[in-house]
Structure formats: structure tokens, C-alpha cells
Amino acid sequence: MNVSHFDKQAQRESTCSLVHGTWRCVGAKIACAGACALMVGQLLLPSVALATECADPAAGTDEVAAAPVTPTVAEDAAATTAPAASTAPATDAAPAAQATVEPQQTAPTGATDESNDAAPAEQNTPSDNAATPANDAIMPCGVTDVVGGSDVRVNTTVVPRYTDCALPSNVTLEKGQSYTYDFPDVEGGIPEALASEVVEVKYYRADAASGTLVEVQDASMSDVTARFEPAGDHMRLTLTFTGGAADGSYRLTRNEALYIGSALEYTGTDYEGSSTIVNETRYDYYLRYVINSEITLVASENEALHNLNVNDVKTDYAPGEAPRATATIPVADADKYEIAYECWEEMELDEGSGESVPVAFWYSDPAKYTPGMKKIDHFEEGKFYMYSVELRLKDGITVGDDCDMNVNGHWTHHIKTVNGVFAPNAENMLCEQPIDEWRAIDVIEINGATTTFKAGDRPVFTANVPTGSNSLPQCEFWTGSDGSEVNSQEFWDQNITNHIDAFKPGVTYRYGIYLKSARGFYFTSDTKLVINGQECGYQVADSVSDEDSGWIYTLWLNTDLTFTPEATPTPDPLPTPDPKPTPQPGVKPAAKPAAKPVATTTTTKTVEKTTPAKKGDAVLATTGDTTAMTVAALGIAGATVAAVGLAATKRREH
Numbered sequence: 001m002n003v004s005h006f007d008k009q010a011q012r013e014s015t016c017s018l019v020h021g022t023w024r025c026v027g028a029k030i031a032c033a034g035a036c037a038l039m040v041g042q043l044l045l046p047s048v049a050l051a052t053e054c055a056d057p058a059a060g061t062d063e064v065a066a067a068p069v070t071p072t073v074a075e076d077a078a079a080t081t082a083p084a085a086s087t088a089p090a091t092d093a094a095p096a097a098q099a100t101v102e103p104q105q106t107a108p109t110g111a112t113d114e115s116n117d118a119a120p121a122e123q124n125t126p127s128d129n130a131a132t133p134a135n136d137a138i139m140p141c142g143v144t145d146v147v148g149g150s151d152v153r154v155n156t157t158v159v160p161r162y163t164d165c166a167l168p169s170n171v172t173l174e175k176g177q178s179y180t181y182d183f184p185d186v187e188g189g190i191p192e193a194l195a196s197e198v199v200e201v202k203y204y205r206a207d208a209a210s211g212t213l214v215e216v217q218d219a220s221m222s223d224v225t226a227r228f229e230p231a232g233d234h235m236r237l238t239l240t241f242t243g244g245a246a247d248g249s250y251r252l253t254r255n256e257a258l259y260i261g262s263a264l265e266y267t268g269t270d271y272e273g274s275s276t277i278v279n280e281t282r283y284d285y286y287l288r289y290v291i292n293s294e295i296t297l298v299a300s301e302n303e304a305l306h307n308l309n310v311n312d313v314k315t316d317y318a319p320g321e322a323p324r325a326t327a328t329i330p331v332a333d334a335d336k337y338e339i340a341y342e343c344w345e346e347m348e349l350d351e352g353s354g355e356s357v358p359v360a361f362w363y364s365d366p367a368k369y370t371p372g373m374k375k376i377d378h379f380e381e382g383k384f385y386m387y388s389v390e391l392r393l394k395d396g397i398t399v400g401d402d403c404d405m406n407v408n409g410h411w412t413h414h415i416k417t418v419n420g421v422f423a424p425n426a427e428n429m430l431c432e433q434p435i436d437e438w439r440a441i442d443v444i445e446i447n448g449a450t451t452t453f454k455a456g457d458r459p460v461f462t463a464n465v466p467t468g469s470n471s472l473p474q475c476e477f478w479t480g481s482d483g484s485e486v487n488s489q490e491f492w493d494q495n496i497t498n499h500i501d502a503f504k505p506g507v508t509y510r511y512g513i514y515l516k517s518a519r520g521f522y523f524t525s526d527t528k529l530v531i532n533g534q535e536c537g538y539q540v541a542d543s544v545s546d547e548d549s550g551w552i553y554t555l556w557l558n559t560d561l562t563f564t565p566e567a568t569p570t571p572d573p574l575p576t577p578d579p580k581p582t583p584q585p586g587v588k589p590a591a592k593p594a595a596k597p598v599a600t601t602t603t604t605k606t607v608e609k610t611t612p613a614k615k616g617d618a619v620l621a622t623t624g625d626t627t628a629m630t631v632a633a634l635g636i637a638g639a640t641v642a643a644v645g646l647a648a649t650k651r652r653e654h
Helices: 003-053 077-081 090-098 111-117 627-653
Strands: 144-146 152-165 170-174 178-185 200-207 212-216 224-231 234-241 248-272 275-298 305-310 337-349 356-363 384-393 399-407 410-412 420-430 443-446 471-480 485-487 509-517 528-531 534-536 538-545 552-563
Touching (some): 152 178, 152 248, 170 178, 234 275, 305 384, 305 420, 384 399, 399 420, 410 420, 528 552, 534 552
Parallel strands (some): 152 275, 170 275, 443 528
Antiparallel strands (some): 178 234, 200 212, 200 224, 224 234, 337 356, 337 384, 384 420, 399 410, 471 485, 471 509, 538 552
């Protein structure tokens, strides 16, 4: 045996033993570290799980839990109404804020009696509610003294407010007719709660001995019925002559006040030592009837008029001419009515309201002028004027509710008055230089008119005239063979009952047009009509003309243009071809399936969407916290490290 070889072998074994011992120490240390990590993970995991279960569930949905709010005590703004120099304690200022009371809370049940008793202002009456706490001590119902915990008094000054309801001094009532009069608006308005309570119906009998209308309870014994009722913010009286032959004049009187409500107004707070005095004013509102009128009853059996006519009104004044009374009535109606007065008003456009308002006046009756009124001495060129006229009825003549009134042959709006009929804006005039020569219109040329439609089409109106035309279209219209109509102007269209909303198949429709002549021009019976370049026949439905000259100024024409829409046939539906797949670029067609069926296993992975926690938020596991995961990872890592250490130790031992 070689000694050197033995020494080398011993040396190698000694070195290996040292290395193996070193690795055994390292492995033991690694295993110890892993075991410690595992123990820490096991100890911390239950605590983290418990904290996770206690976490706010709202945080998991990214909601913020409402933090408790400390109530804020707002200072009463009304307390600032106390004088700045007042030394009263803060608790005494509270009644001042309570003194402002809503009006609907202030209407006392017996307010009428209180007003009639005329209680002196600023009188203090002890309250019956002596035990009421200080916050409830202020009573909005009147003069109140409060005794008890705090010395608070309320001073109420009562102020009555009256709205006088009076009739004109003379009123004429005709048998079977009603007379309506609106009293002035009530101050403060009429409360809705009292609207039905102020409605009154009274019956009066004509007493010839005393010459008065005497109130009776039985309607069958009455000659006149009076109805008092609210209309908006005012009262309305309707008188109706329902009696027999009670001709003559009778005095109607009524003097009575009706309570309709109250309103409180806080006027200030005074401080006298430790006492607080709240001042208020109570306004009591009354309707006061002060009727003292002569009622003339007309028992005439004359038939009511259904037509009123005013002729010869001059509306072609030249610049510089003075207005004059020219209106006349038909001779046959001279015993029924007469001209009460005529009126011209100079109109100007109000830029603020955009409406024309009168700025100067002329009356045929000088008594109609009022002080300060600007008078029209003569007409001025370029200014616009409006004419009105009032008729006075004679000998108990009445007019029916359906009565028509015409001025210079034109229908005009009118209003019934006490003794007649008033027609405002019956005529108007733009003052211009007179026309030296009137010229006839030979041809009416209409362009761009839509004259044919299909079934189901809605009407459209497109007609126009050439520039400078003396024929001025006012509207277009269609009439159907079924009685239907449609008009291009809303003024006429809105009153059509059988309206053409869409053209119907099988119905024949006729085209019409309404025209006026330009100033200085007129139509004749020989005037031709050309529509869209083709001459068209027509029939005159209505017109305004001069009887002496035969000149025509307006024309309502029913033309010969007609059409009858046909029903549109419904086409047969075409077969729908099967859609071909659309090739997509860059996509290879799918391979054909194998001949043998292949079992396919589909794995579905469910991914829970997690809302990331906001930066700086201390939330738990359910809200995106990583603490639990960190602990779990720590445990797993410790177990792994421990296993690795043990394995290394065993491996080195071998």
C-alpha cells in the first residue's frame, strides 16, 4: 500500500466530511426558516379571514359608506330683526321669527263679528292658552298675551279692506234677456276655499207701489233674478228679467259687506325689560255691495233683430282731409236702431308690446272726448287709421245672440252694450294719395301651384304670382266630393269639421283660390285665369264688388282643376334569396370535420371582475386588499423552503 495514496484518500474523506457537514448545517437552517414562515402564515391567516368577514360589503362594490353627519343647528334668520342695540337674551329673539305667519293660517272663523265690533287697535287681550310653551306662544289669530315661562305678547292691529261692488246708475232689462256686469277685482283675490260660499242667487219682485225691486224667497214670485258669482279675482252680477208684463223703472238697492279672508303682516318686535312684544297687522278683506241703480224693465214682445247694417262709411280720405260722420242705416231699420256715434283712431306700433295702439281720436259725438285726449284734425299721408261705430237700439228693440252686423257690406265683430251694439275696428284705412285712374286686371297668373296628388298624400300649398302682379292671393283651398275641405290659411282652416288630412282614393277633389286686387286695380267678369301656364275655367263662389261700376275687388274661385286619386296596388312580395357567406380577407376557411365524430371537451374559465382599490384606501380582502394573499403566500413559501432544506440535508447525508 502506498502511503501517499492513503494520505490522499484520508484527506479527501476529511474534506468530504467537512463539506457534508456544512451542507447539513445549511439545510437545517433553511428548513428552520421555512418552518418559521409556515408557522407565521398559519397564525396570521385566521385573523385575516376574520377581518375579511367584518369588512364593509359596500367597499367591494366601490361604494363609499356614508359617514355619520353631525346635525348643524341653523340660526333663525328672523332673529336678526331684533334691534342691534338690544340687550335681550338670544332665547327671547325666537318669537320674532314666529311672528311671520302665512295668510291662510290667519283667517279666523268669526272674523266678521270681530270687524263689526271694531275692536280698538293694539288692544291686548289675555290668551286662554296660558300653559302653552314659549315656542308656541305666538298666536296668529289676534291680540294675545302669553304668560308663563317667558313674557311674550303679540300686538295685533286690525285694518279692514273693502272692495266696493256698484252697478251703473241705469240698467235696462228686456224680457228673456240677461245683463252681465263685472265688478272690480277684489284686493288680495278671492280665496278658492270661499269661491263657492260667495255665490248668491237672489229673487226680486217689481213693486209698483214703492217703485223698487223687493227681495223675495220664492222664485215663482220674482220678476228679476240676480246671480252673484266669482269670475277670476272679481265678482260678476247677472240680472235676468224673467217676469211678466212688469214694464217701468224700479230701484234696486243692496248695502251689505261679506267677509272673504284675512292676512297677517309682521311689523316688528319691541323689547321692554324682560318682555318681548311682537307687533303685527291683520288685514280683513270684505266684499261690500253698494248697489243703488235704476232698473228699467222692458216687457216688449218684439222679435229680436238678427241683422244690423251700417252703410256709406267713407274710408278713402285723402291726406289733409278732415274726418266727418258719413254712416247711414237702411231706411227699413230706421225705427229699430240709429247711429250713436262714429270714431276714427290713429294707430301706431308699440315697439315694446309689438301691438298697434291708438294715439289720437276723432268722435262724431263731442261728449266722448276726455281731458288730455289728442284729437285728429285731419288725416296724414302714410298713417294708419281704424274706424269704429256704435248703434243705439230704439223702443225696447233687442238683438239676438246670433245677430250679424255688416259695415259697408262686410261682416264685422260686434259687442252688445247696455243700450245697443258696438263694432270696434269695423273698417281701417291707410291714408294715401287718391288714385287718378283705376285699371282692370285682364289675366290672373298663378305659378307653382300643386294641383295633383296621390292617394295618402297630405295637402301642400305652393302657389305664387309673378313679381309686380296686381292679383294678390290670400289663400288656396281644396274641396272634396265627399264634402271635405282644407284651406292654406289657419283662420279658415281651423273651423273646418270634415277636414282633408290626406287625399283618399275614389274621391274627386277641386282646386280653389281666393284673391284680392292691388290698390288701383279691379277684376271683371271677363278676367282670365292662368294656372301653371295653362288657362283654366272657374266659377265665382263669392266676391266683393261695386254695384254701380261692376268692379270686383275680391274673388273666391272654384277652378276646373280636379283629380281623383287611385288606390295604390300592393306589389307581390319577391322571394328572398338565401344569404351567402361573405368571405373575409385573411381568414382561411374552416377545415372540414373528420368523418368520425370527435368528442369535444369545452373548458369554461370564469374570471371574477375585481374593482381595483383606490390609492391610499385601507380595505380588506373583499375590496381588493392583498394582505391575506401575502400571508398565504408567505405560508406556502415557508413550507416550500422547509421541504427544500430537508431534501438537501438527506441528499447530502448519502
